[in-house]
Amino acid sequence: MAHLLQVYPVLFLHMILLPLNAWRLADILLLSKRVKQTVSSKPVFASLSPLARRMRARRGDVIIRKGDPSDCLYLVYDGLLWIAEAEVELGPGSVVGEMGVLSRTNVRTATVRARTDCVLGRISAEDFDRVYFTNPSLGLALVRLIIDRLTEDADQSGTDRQRRSRISSREIYYENPIFTQ
Numbered sequence: 534m535a536h537l538l539q540v541y542p543v544l545f546l547h548m549i550l551l552p553l554n555a556w557r558l559a560d561i562l563l564l565s566k567r568v569k570q571t572v573s574s575k576p577v578f579a580s581l582s583p584l585a586r587r588m589r590a591r592r593g594d595v596i597i598r599k600g601d602p603s604d605c606l607y608l609v610y611d612g613l614l615w616i617a618e619a620e621v622e623l624g625p626g627s628v629v630g631e632m633g634v635l636s637r638t639n640v641r642t643a644t645v646r647a648r649t650d651c652v653l654g655r656i657s658a659e660d661f662d663r664v665y666f667t668n669p670s671l672g673l674a675l676v677r678l679i680i681d682r683l684t685e686d687a688d689q690s691g692t693d694r695q696r697r698s699r700i701s702s703r704e705i706y707y708e709n710p711i712f713t714q
Contacts, residue, residue: 577628577674578608580664585654590647596629597645603633605657612651618643619682631675632682634658 585608590596596607596614609627616623623629633641639658665671 577631577671577678578626580668580671580674581606581608581628581656581661582654584656584660584664586656588653588655590651590653592647592649594647595644596647596651596653597633597641597643599641599644601641603630603636603639603641603658605655606630606634606661607645608654608656610652610654612653613648614651615646615648616643617646619685621682621685622648628678632679634661635675635679 587610590612599618607629609623609625609629611625614623614627614629615621616629629645630641633639636642665675
């Protein structure tokens with residue numbers, strides 16, 4: 534009987550902690566679900582869209598010029614944009630200009646042209662900062678978006694360098710009179 538009296542405090546403690554741990558587990562599962570949803574640019578687009586001032590761009594217009602000060606970013610609602618340095622085309626649902634807004638120097642890192650007539654949403658750096666600090670998941674989504682873009686650029690650059698290396702090697706071999714005689 535004395536042994537049972539020693540078990541009651543532990544049993545009471547577990548009865549209190551079980552619902553608390555169940556609530557915490559549900560909280561963790563919900564948080565991990567939200568993190569998985571921030572993989573694409575869709576959460577960024579959805580978070581920023583209410584602040585966007587719609588504008589139109591004609592085919593060939595320069596939207597962002599490399600080296601210019603970065604005072605805003607753009608959402609693509611309709612049309613296609615071409616990022617010259619990365620040789621990438623972005624369509625509806627894309628975000629462009631976020632790197633310049635987030636960098637310490639606030640300088641544009643690439644030139645972006647309208648490949649077709651476009652409908653864009655312009656968001657000032659101040660509005661972006663306000664949303665960024667009030668919505669923590671936006672920060673994670675942006676970090677993932679930027680890392681994805683940078684790794685795609687690195688992969689593409691490596692492939693291009695290999696291709697150029699093979700081409701230049703062939704040119705050296707076939708165009709050099711020492712090798713062709």
